[in-house]
Amino acid sequence: MIEDWVRLGALLEDDPEVGKAIRHAGRDGGDVRAALFDALDDAGALAYMEWSDSGVELADALAQVPRVFQTGADLDEVGDVAGRLTEAITRADGILSAHDLRTVYLDEGSDACPLVVVASGDVEEITALAARLSFTARTF
Template sequence: MSDTTIEDWARLCALLDDDPELEPAVRQAVADETDAWQVLIDGLDEAGALAYLDGKDTGIELADALPALPRIFRTGVDVDEVGDVDGELSAAVVRADELLNPHGLRLVYLDEDTDAYPLVAVPTANVDEIIALSERLGHTARAFG
C-alpha cells in the first residue's frame, strides 16, 4: 500500500470520528490487506458513532437511532419528527439533515453492498472531503438532499 493510500485512510478516519482506536485498526487492516472499509464501518459502530439501520427501515427507526450518536446527542436537537416521514428511509434522512444542518452536522451513508444502511453524523464542512476520499479509496459514501 502506498503512503498516500495510508494517509487517505487516516484522514478519512479523522473526518468521520475522533475515536482513538479507529485509525490504528484501519491502518492495521490496510497493512494486512484485509477489508479496511469494513473495519472502518465496524469501528464506527463499536464506537457508537454509527446509526446502523436496515435499508427497509423507516423514519421511525431513524428517529430512534439518531439521538444515540454522540455528535447528535451533544446538540440536543429533537429528531422526533423524522419518525413522521413516510416513504423510503432516504426521505427521512433528508429531513434529519434539515434538522441537523443548523447545528453544523449532516448524515453520510457508507455503502456496504448489503441491505445495511450505515449512517454517520459528521460536521457539514467534512462531507465533500469524506465523499472524495471514499471514492479515491474505491468505496462509496454519499450525502442526502
C-alpha cells in the same frame, strides 16, 4: 493509500481507535473497509439502518450517535415521516444542518443503509476521499 483511509476515518469519527483499527488492518493485510465499519460501530458513530426501516427507527438510531446526542437536536419530526427511509434521512439531515452536521451514507457493499453524522464542513473532503478509495459516501 492507508493514510487516505485513516484520514477518512478521522473525518467520520474523532475517536483515535478508528485510526488505530484501520492502521492495524492495513499492516496485517486485512480488509481496511471492514475495519473502518467495525471501528465506527464500536465508537457508536454508525447508525446501521435497513432500507425498510421507518422514520421512528431512524430517529431512535440517530439519537444514539454521539455527535447528534451532544447537540440535543430534536428528531421527533423524523419519526413523523411515514414514507421511505430516504425521506426520513432527508428530514433528519435538514434538522442536523442547523447544528452544522450532515448525514452521510457509506456504501458497505450490502443492502443495508449505514449512516454517520459528520461536520458539514467535512462532507466535501469525505466524498472526495471515498471516491479516491473506490468507495461511495454521499449525502441525501
